[in-house]
Amino acid sequence: xxxxxxxxxxxxxxxxxxxxxxxxxxxxxxxxxxxxxxxxxxxxxxxxxxxxxxxxxxxxxxxxxxxxxxxxxxxxxxxxxxxxxxxxxxxxxxxxxxxxxxxxxxxxxxxxxxxxxxxxxxxxxxxxxxxxxxxxxxxxxxxxxxxxxxxxxxxxxxxxxxxxxxxxxxxxxxxxxxxxxxxxxxxxxxxxxxxxxxxxxxxxxxxxxxxxxxxxxxxxxxxxxxxxxxxxxxxxxxxxxxxxxxxxxxxxxxxxxxxxxxxxxxxxxxxxxxxxxxxxxxxxxxxxxxxxxxxxxxxxxxxxxxxxxxxxxxxxxxxxxxxxxxxxxxxxxxxxxxxxxxxxxxxxxxxxxxxxxxxxxxxxxxxxxxxxxxxxxxxxxxxxxxxxxxxxxxxxxxxxxxxxxxxxxxxxxxxxxxxxxxxxxxxxxxxxxxxxxxxxxxxxxxxxxxxxxxxxxxxxxxxxxxxxxxxxxxxxxxxxxxxxxxxxxxxxxxxxxxxx
Amino acid sequence: xxxxxxxxxxxxxxxxxxxxxxxxxxxxxxxxxxxxxxxxxxxxxxxxxxxxxxxxxxxxxxxxxxxxxxxxxxxxxxxxxxxxxxxxxxxxxxxxxxxxxxxxxxxxxxxxxxxxxxxxxxxxxxxxxxxxxxxxxxxxxxxxxxxxxxxxxxxxxxxxxxxxxxxxxxxxxxxxxxxxxxxxxxxxxxxxxxxxxxxxxxxxxxxxxxxxxxxxxxxxxxxxxxxxxxxxxxxxxxxxxxxxxxxxxxxxxxxxxxxxxxxxxxxxxxxxxxxxxxxxxxxxxxxxxxxxxxxxxxxxxxxxxxxxxxxxxxxxxx
Numbered sequence: 001x002x003x004x005x006x007x008x009x010x011x012x013x014x015x016x017x018x019x020x021x022x023x024x025x026x027x028x029x030x031x032x033x034x035x036x037x038x039x040x041x042x043x044x045x046x047x048x049x050x051x052x053x054x055x056x057x058x059x060x061x062x063x064x065x066x067x068x069x070x071x072x073x074x075x076x077x078x079x080x081x082x083x084x085x086x087x088x089x090x091x092x093x094x095x096x097x098x099x100x101x102x103x104x105x106x107x108x109x110x111x112x113x114x115x116x117x118x119x120x121x122x123x124x125x126x127x128x129x130x131x132x133x134x135x136x137x138x139x140x141x142x143x144x145x146x147x148x149x150x151x152x153x154x155x156x157x158x159x160x161x162x163x164x165x166x167x168x169x170x171x172x173x174x175x176x177x178x179x180x181x182x183x184x185x186x187x188x189x190x191x192x193x194x195x196x197x198x199x200x201x202x203x204x205x206x207x208x209x210x211x212x213x214x215x216x217x218x219x220x221x222x223x224x225x226x227x228x229x230x231x232x233x234x235x236x237x238x239x240x241x242x243x244x245x246x247x248x249x250x251x252x253x254x255x256x257x258x259x260x261x262x263x264x265x266x267x268x269x270x271x272x273x274x275x276x277x278x279x280x281x282x283x284x285x286x287x288x289x290x291x292x293x294x295x296x297x298x299x300x301x302x303x304x305x306x307x308x309x310x311x312x313x314x315x316x317x318x319x320x321x322x323x324x325x326x327x328x329x330x331x332x333x334x335x336x337x338x339x340x341x342x343x344x345x346x347x348x349x350x351x352x353x354x355x356x357x358x359x360x361x362x363x364x365x366x367x368x369x370x371x372x373x374x375x376x377x378x379x380x381x382x383x384x385x386x387x388x389x390x391x392x393x394x395x396x397x398x399x400x401x402x403x404x405x406x407x408x409x410x411x412x413x414x415x416x417x418x419x420x421x422x423x424x425x426x427x428x429x430x431x432x433x434x435x436x437x438x439x440x441x442x443x444x445x446x447x448x449x450x451x452x453x454x455x456x457x458x459x460x461x462x463x464x465x466x467x468x469x470x471x472x473x474x475x476x477x478x479x480x481x482x483x484x485x486x487x488x489x490x491x492x493x494x495x496x497x498x499x500x
Numbered sequence: 501x502x503x504x505x506x507x508x509x510x511x512x513x514x515x516x517x518x519x520x521x522x523x524x525x526x527x528x529x530x531x532x533x534x535x536x537x538x539x540x541x542x543x544x545x546x547x548x549x550x551x552x553x554x555x556x557x558x559x560x561x562x563x564x565x566x567x568x569x570x571x572x573x574x575x576x577x578x579x580x581x582x583x584x585x586x587x588x589x590x591x592x593x594x595x596x597x598x599x600x601x602x603x604x605x606x607x608x609x610x611x612x613x614x615x616x617x618x619x620x621x622x623x624x625x626x627x628x629x630x631x632x633x634x635x636x637x638x639x640x641x642x643x644x645x646x647x648x649x650x651x652x653x654x655x656x657x658x659x660x661x662x663x664x665x666x667x668x669x670x671x672x673x674x675x676x677x678x679x680x681x682x683x684x685x686x687x688x689x690x691x692x693x694x695x696x697x698x699x700x701x702x703x704x705x706x707x708x709x710x711x712x713x714x715x716x717x718x719x720x721x722x723x724x725x726x727x728x729x730x731x732x733x734x735x736x737x738x739x740x741x742x743x744x745x746x747x748x749x750x751x752x753x754x755x756x757x758x759x760x761x762x763x764x765x766x767x768x769x770x771x772x773x774x775x776x777x778x779x780x781x782x783x784x785x786x787x788x789x790x791x792x793x794x795x796x797x798x799x800x801x802x803x804x805x806x807x808x809x810x811x812x813x814x815x816x817x818x
Contacts, residue, residue, distance in 0.1 A: 306704075308703070308704060327703075328703060328704050328705070328706050329706040329707075329708055332705075332706040333706075338704065340704065345698075345700055345701070346700060346701055346704045347701050347704070348698065348701060349693070349694045349697050349698045349701050349702065349705075350697045350698050350764070351697050351764060351765055352690075352693055352694065352697055352764075352765075356690045356693065356694065359690070360690065360691070360694060360702070360705040360706065360707060361705055361706060363687040363690070364705075364706040364707075368687050369686060369687055369688070370685060370686055370687070371684075371685055371686050371687050371689065371690050372685065413705065
């Protein structure tokens with residue numbers, strides 16, 4: 001019997017189609033795996049079920065009746081419970097209160113029933129008693145728990161909703177093996193009770209351990225659903241990759257400049273917040289790609305190289321000399337440059353003129369005291385021109401420009417004085433196609449001029465088309481290096497999803 | 501608002517128009533209000549406020565809830581320090597200047613370190629510092645004469661020096677030019693605006709954010725100290741809490757001049773106009789026999805009104 005059915009749902013954010021055509025059918029009494037690459041639309045699909053996003057088109061059926069999920073409260077009333085990937089716990093409240101937060105037991109109308117709270121919460125905590133650690137008790141404030149314990153509390157909270165449909169969006173990322181095994185036992189129990197479970201994970205072994213069926217989403221469209229027993233990790237990855245020829249045809253050999261330039265930067269056993277024991281080298285003239293799913297340590301590594309914040313341990317060598325970056329300022333004076341895709345947070349100096357947005361790094365590297373507009377403009381204009389930046393005048397505020405041109409201004413900031421190593425942290429996020437093309441043409445040219453470039457992109461096509469080598473990240477460390485003809489979408493996903 | 505009237509949105513234009521309007525109003529209420537001599541006296545008072553507001557302006561421009569509530573305490577303390585250092589003698593002036601600047605820089609440094617290293621919000625840090633200074637003033641005043649201004653200092657503040665204007669007006673003009681130069685034509689100025697409008701982006705572009713913030717508080721202390729020094733010349737002898745009125749007034753002058761409390765934009769030229777405007781307003785209130793308590797109420801209400809008008813700028817911050 002079909003419990004939940006979505007057909008032809010779509011959602012656009014402005015000009016971006018987040019979800020083109022989403023179909024999903026969940027039976028009662030199954031664990032249904034949802035899988036898709038970065039930006040394929042699976043999060044949007046989940047948000048539509050959860051009621052936090054309203055679809056532009058398409059229908060949602062629960063028990064064969066059309067419903068409108070108008071918000072999170074409506075989703076709850078319709079019997080949909082969700083585990084949120086971004087933890088939604090109240091730090092200063094107890095474990096018990098957090099587990100039962102959506103529906104605290106009451107005494108009369110006003111007061112919390114403490115006994116019932118402790119008793120009910122205790123039942124959920126007992127489910128994980130063997131694996132959660134002794135310090136996870138009903139009274140412990142959530143703020144004192146470890147990351148894995150918090151994730152367990154979040155799981156308990158979803159279980160406590162007793163909803164017939166449960167959605168788990170990456171529930172196991174912080175859990176250890178024993179905790180995952182226990183969680184899966186509980187999930188199987190729920191399935192046997194007839195509950196419907198949607199399970200999102202990026203770990204192929206987990207998907208094949210717990211799933212009954214799998215639905216693959218690619219580029220905002222549902223590609224197909226198959227029974228787990230009838231498929232293999234390789235076949236699932238092939239469905240995710242699709243027939244996207246032309247997008248990912250690696251050049252037979254990296255350009256000559258990529259091999260003969262000598263080592264620019266070498267990193268040995270670097271560990272920091274979000275990544276551990278990463279080692280690699282990048283040559284002058286080379287574009288080294290960092291691939292894998294979102295948030296597997298790629299950005300954290302780039303930021304650590306730039307000193308924001310610095311790595312905890314390990315060694316970095318720049319042009320033969322040990323490099324110690326304490327903050328961005330020391331990284332810049334050592335010859336590093338860092339372009340962030342989050343220009344609102346890391347890049348744009350809001351409300352200030354274009355000139356002041358292009359020149360801070362130039363002023364620092366040349367130890368300038370005076371900001372003579374003529375002299376600064378002489379430095380800025382060639383860099384802006386190289387990026388085909390469109391602007392009316394250097395004194396206009398940066399906010400008068402389009403997103404793509406704002407990002408070009410921020411990138412130009414780093415190119416007035418040539419750095420030795422350019423760190424690109426998803427630099428094309430939210431900019432239009434022609435700006436992307438301009439940017440990648442420039443990046444290749446910079447590499448040919450002898451710069452060492454490290455590129456992280458959340459768009460696999462950008463990596464496959466532009467990087468000479470790709471390090472695939474998973475869980476904070478490098479799982480595989482793809483070079484030459486190995487640089488295919490299939491291999492990229494294979495390593496990213498740890499298909500054994 | 502139509503294109504032709506868009507200049508009305510420029511706070512500087514608004515402030516200048518209000519200055520003229522208030523002078524006309526004052527002259528109507530009390531003939532002679534807008535006489536040359538009277539305007540000169542207003543300008544001297546405005547210069548004292550304007551010098552304090554220069555430091556306040558810098559701290560506010562630097563953003564992150566930047567504000568200096570301790571300016572009044574520094575003004576008072578510095579006036580006492582100066583009075584005791586010169587004790588009515590011209591020869592003591594250089595030492596008095598040094599002592600004042602050191603005093604201002606010291607308390608500004610404490611503010612800056614508290615805000616950056618200890619991460620105490622500026623509002624709390626500088627309010628606490630104001631409490632410390634006020635206590636210190638009480639201790640110092642007990643039994644000790646508070647000192648007298650040297651004749652040359654009084655002359656500098658009150659007597660015409662060049663083109664009929666006293667030295668303090670010229671000092672204020674020089675500070676205005678210096679501030680405009682620093683804010684618009686130096687890397688330091690660009691960095692002040694950068695940390696005020698997007699601190700994190702400034703940090704990622706290599707701006708030493710903490711050091712900058714400490715520097716802004718130090719400068720604020722120094723400007724307040726200079727104002728306290730000049731204030732001694734204006735009043736002849738120093739008495740405790742002579743600087744008390746400057747806290748609220750300096751903030752209002754900055755906001756009136758078009759620098760929002762969220763920082764990152766604005767400048768000192770507007771603040772200068774704001775200071776003049778505020779002094780005229782105060783004078784009108786005195787003319788129509790409103791007591792000090794009433795004037796404070798009007799000032800407080802003015803600041804709240806300004807927040808209503810310019811408050812929307814805050815929401816525009818990314």
